[in-house]
Amino acid sequence: MAKKLPLSFYRQDDVTSIARQLLGKVLVTSIDNVRTAGVIVETEAYAGIRDRASHAWNNRRTQRTEVMYQPGGLAYVYLCYGLHYLFNVVTNVKEVPEAILVRALEPLDGIAAMQHRYPHKNTVKMTAGPGSLCKALGIDAALNGEQLTGNRIWIENAPAIADAQILAGTRVGVQYAGADALLPYRFSIKDNKWVSKGKGL
DNA sequence: AGCGCGATGCCCT
DNA sequence: GGGCATCGCGCTA
Secondary structure: OOOOOHHHHOOOHHHHHHHHHHHHEEEEEEEEEEEEEEEEEEEEEEEEHOOOOOHHHHOOOOOOOHHHHHHOOOOEEEEEEEEEEEEEEEEEOOHHHHEEEEEEEEEEEOOOHHHHHHOOOOHHHEEEEEHHHHHHOOOOOOOOOOOEOOOEEEEOOOHHHHHEEEEEEEOOOOOHHHHHHHHOEEEEEOOOOOOOOOOOO
């Protein structure tokens, strides 16, 4: 089994750089003693208080966003549209509320368990999209605030993806953010069929 | 293939 | 009250 990424990885200060570095790394959950894992193929950076698309824009601080203000290396899991959980990685240091949304995975381990949690006609769609991958990996509100160096959810190291293999585009579903909606903060591995179908890449 | 819609909780005018 | 970091279905072609 590959090595877990250390807390120092998450505490770097450039959220878009970390979002690029996360591509190719392996997101793992161990829930009820079942290991499910997938290669991260798509991410979105949310640049804290200066980014209108971020939950922490303008220093917005609520019970929900509180975990973003903690030191990097925690899971930020929240409910979207009242029914989908979305998994984010909290980055940077304490009081700097930046995070990265994981949008798509290439299934690696525990594929049968994923299919059981999230029966899907088309296996390619099982982990394409932030709500889908949470369902497949069993991620819900119980993992909000969990340390990513613990034994329930973590990210394992893997070789970096070369810049030439990374596509950058606009983030999905953030039109309300005005000019910030145009920032190229969505990253994916070029020509990877497991990337979600949202526009902008 | 692409649009419209409903589910449904948290956070803001 | 309205909009959202979504998804799958059922409808149009």
